[in-house]
Amino acid sequence: MNKIETLSTIDNATYLQKKEIADFLFEHLDQYGDPHEDIMKCLDYALDQAVDKGGFVVMGRENGEIIGAVVVNKTGMSGYIPENILVYIAVNANQRGKGVGKKLMKTAIKMASGDIALHVEADNPAKILYEKLGFTNKYLEMRLKK
Numbered sequence: 245m246n247k248i249e250t251l252s253t254i255d256n257a258t259y260l261q262k263k264e265i266a267d268f269l270f271e272h273l274d275q276y277g278d279p280h281e282d283i284m285k286c287l288d289y290a291l292d293q294a295v296d297k298g299g300f301v302v303m304g305r306e307n308g309e310i311i312g313a314v315v316v317n318k319t320g321m322s323g324y325i326p327e328n329i330l331v332y333i334a335v336n337a338n339q340r341g342k343g344v345g346k347k348l349m350k351t352a353i354k355m356a357s358g359d360i361a362l363h364v365e366a367d368n369p370a371k372i373l374y375e376k377l378g379f380t381n382k383y384l385e386m387r388l389k390k
Contacts, residue, residue, distance in 0.1 A: 272334040327358025
């Protein structure tokens with residue numbers, strides 16, 4: 245990885261910057277991904293300057309191309325709900341196993357003010373990385389889809 249870049253609400257990210265990140269995530273999230281328009285909504289939330297929104301993106305680049313990305317949204321809460329939620333992390337398949345995800349996650353952890361929550365499927369290999377970084381499984385998530 246040549247370099248790590250960050251974007252936050254103060255950077256006034258352009259549509260094209262957000263689209264580049266969304267295109268990367270859409271392609272590399274594999275079976276854990278979401279529709280492209282939902283990824284764009286997440287990026288709009290993370291990089292919007294509105295008071296009730298916020299977050300940041302951490303990207304790894306090699307030869308100008310994104311090889312890994314992490315998106316964190318601020319929740320606007322604390323204590324009873326973590327201040328941040330890691331929404332997306334993806335690493336290009338040909339870069340996996342090289343420590344890219346770990347470097348990006350360590351940067352994201354340093355950038356985050358307060359606790360970070362994430363959702364991970366039990367069979368997702370990234371679960372091992374999260375545990376090594378100190379994430380614990382305290383709850384079983386349940387959702388009501390309406």
